[in-house]
Amino acid sequence: MGRKLLLDKAHIEGIRYYDTYRSNGGYAAAEKALKTLGPDGVLEEVKKSGLRGRGGAGFPTGLKWSFIAKPEGVPRYLVCNADESEPGTFKDRYLMEFIPHLLIEGLLISSFALGANSCYIYIRGEYAWIPDILEQAIAEAKNKGWLGKNIQGTGFDLEIYVQRGAGAYICGEETALIESLEGKRGNPRIKPPFPAVKGLWQSPTVVNNVETLAAVVPIINIGGDEYIKFGTGKSTGTKLISACGNINKPGVYEIEMNISVEEFIYSDEYCGGIKNNKRLKACIPGGSSVPVLPANLLLKTAKGETRMMTYESLADGGFATGSMLGSGGFIVMDEDQCIVRNTLTFARFYHHESCGQCSPCREGTGWMKKVLQNIEYGKGKMSDIDLLWDIQRKIEGNTICPLGDAAAWPVAAAIRHFRDEFEWHVANPQESQTRNFGLAHYADPLPAPAPAAV
Amino acid sequence: MAVVQFSEEKLNKVKEIIARYPAGKQKSALIPVLHLAQEAFGGWLSAETMDYVATLLQLEPIEVYEVATFYSMFNLKPVGTYLFEVCQTGPCMVSGSDQIIDYIKNKLGIGVGETTADGLFTLKTVECLGACGYAPMMQLGKHYREHLTPAKVDEIISECRAKANAN
Numbered sequence: 001m002g003r004k005l006l007l008d009k010a011h012i013e014g015i016r017y018y019d020t021y022r023s024n025g026g027y028a029a030a031e032k033a034l035k036t037l038g039p040d041g042v043l044e045e046v047k048k049s050g051l052r053g054r055g056g057a058g059f060p061t062g063l064k065w066s067f068i069a070k071p072e073g074v075p076r077y078l079v080c081n082a083d084e085s086e087p088g089t090f091k092d093r094y095l096m097e098f099i100p101h102l103l104i105e106g107l108l109i110s111s112f113a114l115g116a117n118s119c120y121i122y123i124r125g126e127y128a129w130i131p132d133i134l135e136q137a138i139a140e141a142k143n144k145g146w147l148g149k150n151i152q153g154t155g156f157d158l159e160i161y162v163q164r165g166a167g168a169y170i171c172g173e174e175t176a177l178i179e180s181l182e183g184k185r186g187n188p189r190i191k192p193p194f195p196a197v198k199g200l201w202q203s204p205t206v207v208n209n210v211e212t213l214a215a216v217v218p219i220i221n222i223g224g225d226e227y228i229k230f231g232t233g234k235s236t237g238t239k240l241i242s243a244c245g246n247i248n249k250p251g252v253y254e255i256e257m258n259i260s261v262e263e264f265i266y267s268d269e270y271c272g273g274i275k276n277n278k279r280l281k282a283c284i285p286g287g288s289s290v291p292v293l294p295a296n297l298l299l300k301t302a303k304g305e306t307r308m309m310t311y312e313s314l315a316d317g318g319f320a321t322g323s324m325l326g327s328g329g330f331i332v333m334d335e336d337q338c339i340v341r342n343t344l345t346f347a348r349f350y351h352h353e354s355c356g357q358c359s360p361c362r363e364g365t366g367w368m369k370k371v372l373q374n375i376e377y378g379k380g381k382m383s384d385i386d387l388l389w390d391i392q393r394k395i396e397g398n399t400i401c402p403l404g405d406a407a408a409w410p411v412a413a414a415i416r417h418f419r420d421e422f423e424w425h426v427a428n429p430q431e432s433q434t435r436n437f438g439l440a441h442y443a444d445p446l447p448a449p450a451p452a453a454v
Numbered sequence: 455m456a457v458v459q460f461s462e463e464k465l466n467k468v469k470e471i472i473a474r475y476p477a478g479k480q481k482s483a484l485i486p487v488l489h490l491a492q493e494a495f496g497g498w499l500s501a502e503t504m505d506y507v508a509t510l511l512q513l514e515p516i517e518v519y520e521v522a523t524f525y526s527m528f529n530l531k532p533v534g535t536y537l538f539e540v541c542q543t544g545p546c547m548v549s550g551s552d553q554i555i556d557y558i559k560n561k562l563g564i565g566v567g568e569t570t571a572d573g574l575f576t577l578k579t580v581e582c583l584g585a586c587g588y589a590p591m592m593q594l595g596k597h598y599r600e601h602l603t604p605a606k607v608d609e610i611i612s613e614c615r616a617k618a619n620a621n
Binding site for chain 2: 075084085086087088089090093120124125126127128129159161163164165166167168169180181182183184185186201242243244245246250251252284288329331333337341342345346348349352353355
């Protein structure tokens with residue numbers, strides 16, 4: 001069994017409530033932070049832990065915190081990004097529903113380290129029942145002296161508020177989130193200035209993902225030096241993976257970042273293998289925007305090494321033969337799934353979610369959707385495949401925020417690895433309406449890599 | 455047309471929301487207050503409702519319109535009593551959401567974006583709601599209905615009809 005740091009107590013009955021959470025060691029990290037470590041001590045431990053942002057980008061959290069500007073007399077803010085909207089990702093929801101005090105404790109410690117006296121949890125609007133759970137946890141914590149004025153007699157004040165969004169993927173981008181929190185459309189801002197200098201209401205602001213902030217609790221409890229003993233290399237600690245698609249046991253798993261992709265998919269501890277004894281065709285390992293990989297590149301890298309569930313190993317080979325750990329939204333597709341149709345649903349998603357500020361994204365996502373629709377519904381031309389490639393290249397890197405890249409990558413990867421399937425759709429417009437291309441050669445073992453020249 | 459006016463209780467809630475932000479930043483209350491308004495005034499935001507919210511928060515009406523039109527959860531035209539919002543993005547699609555959407559269409563005799571003649575049901579397709587491991591799924595009011603099958607859809611429809619009859 002893999003060791004756990006976040007969900008180790010999630011199964012305890014009543015852990016959603018303060019008394020049970022507290023009697024199982026809850027708020028011990030907050031006590032240590034407030035009474036022993038002090039703000040700089042907390043920052044030091046987080047830096048030592050190597051914690052990387054769990055929302056998708058994987059940026060070192062300690063470094064992000066160290067950028068926060070501290071002008072005299074200007075309030076600072078911590079914003080918790082609970083706008084979880086990347087298709088395939090549903091891990092933060094699990095954490096907030098089942099063990100909300102872990103997040104509240106993480107927010108308290110992190111706000112203390114940053115010197116923020118107000119903290120906002122921005123949660124996607126569709127998670128409409130979760131604010132009640134969070135607000136109850138906040139009220140309990142406040143009642144026990146962990147929030148409000150002069151927390152535990154230390155002189156530190158903190159209020160946490162929950163703000164619901166209203167249905168916009170783009171608000172997971174930190175500057176769009178800040179705009180939304182200010183009561184505006186979720187249009188990302190041009191950076192710089194970065195939120196750490198001018199964020200919410202033009203004040204220094206740190207925006208971190210739910211899982212990132214929750215991970216601060218075990219880091220303070222065991223110390224940064226112990227935390228890096230979990231995982232491998234620069235992938236320290238544990239990661240929540242939300243697994244879905246054609247697997248026997250979809251759900252949220254906490255993994256130590258030292259297991260192989262194969263173990264994750266096939267072992268009974270995790271996904272339990274492919275549903276209905278079918279074969280694995282493809283997988284999107286880190287949420288819809290990361291490159292899709294065919295089975296043969298997923299389980300082993302192009303170099304023939306075992307692919308691991310780490311930031312580095314999943315990215316091995318770059319976009320040519322690798323992917324990304326991203327948000328941990330792990331989408332598995334069996335031999336019956338159609339890559340063209342799946343790519344179409346993502347293109348439609350990004351077109352729907354583009355905020356419309358930048359022309360390459362606003363127009364390009366719509367074009368990609370239309371071209372993919374033609375191919376999927378038997379009206380495509382061979383030249384459409386190159387056209388798609390051309391469009392995605394003209395979006396990538398040409399927009400204010402990463403939504404453009406996120407829309408381009410899945411289309412690029414689908415064509416890169418599954419071009420035969422696109423061509424088959426175009427060449428067989430009628431047959432493709434009645435059956436799928438199937439597994440084809442996508443699970444075939446790759447030729448052994450040529451020995452490196454000496 | 456009934457006058458658009460929050461109850462005393464809702465007005466207190468609005469005050470409570472505004473108090474979450476620094477003085478003068480009440481515009482931040484806009485999205486939470488639009489949620490309250492949509493709930494209170496028939497499940498959608500009419501021009502009158504949006505103007506009322508603008509007055510409450512001391513905003514220009516256009517500041518409210520531009521936000522209401524940006525976010526997909528705000529309905530800008532009337533919807534049925536029960537709004538079925540069925541996810542159709544990749545992970546739900548590979549788990550059979552297309553068949554569920556077709557089943558609902560046939561069962562209710564409506565297309566996507568349409569409302570049944572009795573005003574009870576509206577069908578809407580939505581993009582990923584973060585329930586990919588429990589697919590196919592839909593949002594119904596405040597909650598999610600997951601692991602959908604035709605039988606489960608039948609149950610949900612009967613449950614809504616029974617609730618409507620009881621009211």
